[in-house]
Amino acid sequence: xxxxxxFSRRRKDEPDVDTGAAKAPVHSTKGLAKFIAGLTGRSSPxxxxxxxxxxxxxxxxGEQLGCKIIVEDLSKDIDRAVKEKTLADxxxxxxxxxxxxxxxxxxxxxxxxxxxxxxxxxxxxxxQIVRLLKPExxxxxxxxxxxxxxxxxALYTKHVVVDQSTLQHRPYPAARGKQRPFQxxxxxxxxxxxRITEQFLLKxxxxxxxxxxxxxxxxxxx
Amino acid sequence: xxxxxxxxxxxxxxxxxxxxxxxAQPSAPVALQAEPRxxxxxxxxxxxxxxxxxxxxxxxxxxxxxxxEGKIELKDHLLTIGPNGRIKAQIFAKTVIVLGExxxxxxxxxxxxxxxxxxxxxxxxxxxxAIAEGAHFRxxxxxxxxxxxxxxxxSTSASATTSASSSASVKPAPQPTVAxxxxxxxx
Numbered sequence: 001x002x003x004x005x006x007f008s009r010r011r012k013d014e015p016d017v018d019t020g021a022a023k024a025p026v027h028s029t030k031g032l033a034k035f036i037a038g039l040t041g042r043s044s045p046x047x048x049x050x051x052x053x054x055x056x057x058x059x060x061x062g063e064q065l066g067c068k069i070i071v072e073d074l075s076k077d078i079d080r081a082v083k084e085k086t087l088a089d090x091x092x093x094x095x096x097x098x099x100x101x102x103x104x105x106x107x108x109x110x111x112x113x114x115x116x117x118x119x120x121x122x123x124x125x126x127x128q129i130v131r132l133l134k135p136e137x138x139x140x141x142x143x144x145x146x147x148x149x150x151x152x153x154a155l156y157t158k159h160v161v162v163d164q165s166t167l168q169h170r171p172y173p174a175a176r177g178k179q180r181p182f183q184x185x186x187x188x189x190x191x192x193x194x195r196i197t198e199q200f201l202l203k204x205x206x207x208x209x210x211x212x213x214x215x216x217x218x219x220x221x222x
Numbered sequence: 223x224x225x226x227x228x229x230x231x232x233x234x235x236x237x238x239x240x241x242x243x244x245x246a247q248p249s250a251p252v253a254l255q256a257e258p259r260x261x262x263x264x265x266x267x268x269x270x271x272x273x274x275x276x277x278x279x280x281x282x283x284x285x286x287x288x289x290x291e292g293k294i295e296l297k298d299h300l301l302t303i304g305p306n307g308r309i310k311a312q313i314f315a316k317t318v319i320v321l322g323e324x325x326x327x328x329x330x331x332x333x334x335x336x337x338x339x340x341x342x343x344x345x346x347x348x349x350x351x352a353i354a355e356g357a358h359f360r361x362x363x364x365x366x367x368x369x370x371x372x373x374x375x376x377s378t379s380a381s382a383t384t385s386a387s388s389s390a391s392v393k394p395a396p397q398p399t400v401a402x403x404x405x406x407x408x409x
Contacts, residue, residue, distance in 0.1 A: 053358070058365075059351065062363065068364040070361070071359055071360060071363070072360070
């Protein structure tokens with residue numbers, strides 16, 4: 001009997017072993033630590049997570065920041081729009097998607113959601129984020145810098161926080177692949193009047209951008 | 223080598239997803255068999271075909287496989303929503319484990335667990351929250367510190383627990399009380 005047989009038997013016996021999750025690659029992040037630093041010191045901050053729900057992230061942010069976390073998984077909205085062939089309605093959909101009041105959220109985690117949106121939908125969503133954000137609130141978003149390959153299977157990425165400087169990327173099926181990458185100036189315009197306070201270009205062709213709603217921006221928004 | 227293989231096998235059983243439905247018989251004789259009574263108390267269950275509209279409260283652990291609309295209060299106990307459970311209600315309990323569907327706010331003084339296949343549409347308030355891969359959740363999570371919103375009700379539920387446990391060996395464990403407004407109906 002080979003050693004590998006023993007281990008495979010062991011795995012079969014173990015309940016709830018998520019081998020896919022265990023194999024998922026980990027990547028370093030610089031933006032997350034800055035994002036958390038931007039929220040530290042606030043009393044009971046409200047965090048809006050636009051990605052897929054992840055239990056360990058909820059625990060991490062709950063324990064790190066003592067915050068209230070609102071989960072609004074927009075990948076499901078995109079999938080539904082693709083299936084119902086209503087992608088053109090996404091910009092209008094985003095304007096009514098969030099029931100939260102203006103200036104009610106301290107931080108927004110967009111992850112790489114904008115990579116799956118066209119320009120109009122992205123602009124509409126960005127303006128909703130601006131609306132929801134409190135003065136001095138922060139937004140973390142990842143943007144792909146390379147043209148997506150059409151041959152590649154459409155996948156979303158679940159970003160699982162390992163620690164402040166490490167994210168595990170767990171892919172899962174998507175109805176739509178990544179769209180053309182946004183130029184830097186497009187990103188700035190979409191999120192106006194927010195200011196880009198930090199920007200990191202990673203080796204993984206990912207641009208991590210941290211936005212902040214400064215006092216001036218809050219006045220302009222009002 | 224072979225002995226090692228044996229040792230590798232997990233010794234503890236995985237936690238069962240939910241207790242299997244047992245037919246609790248409220249009309250059973252009272253003073254008999256203390257031990258079976260205790261077991262029965264641990265497996266109080268609302269079966270698949272039961273629909274309850276109104277307020278459901280109790281002072282023992284409960285598993286729901288049926289439909290409940292309204293409010294569920296098990297202040298100091300474990301509430302398990304089984305895979306067939308469909309809940310449209312506000313929930314208050316010590317620990318809540320969800321394998322079925324919940325639509326409504328969930329408040330737990332200890333822990334909320336949404337397991338694989340479980341679904342919650344609503345806001346969760348609990349010091350500990352565990353959401354498994356494959357679970358659905360839409361709403362907010364407020365991981366308040368222990369002794370927060372639910373602590374006010376802790377004193378009342380504590381007395382209820384004491385009376386339930388002390389009386390268990392003498393008289394049948396109290397069944398979960400379906401409040402007067404509740405209208406149980408079988409499909």
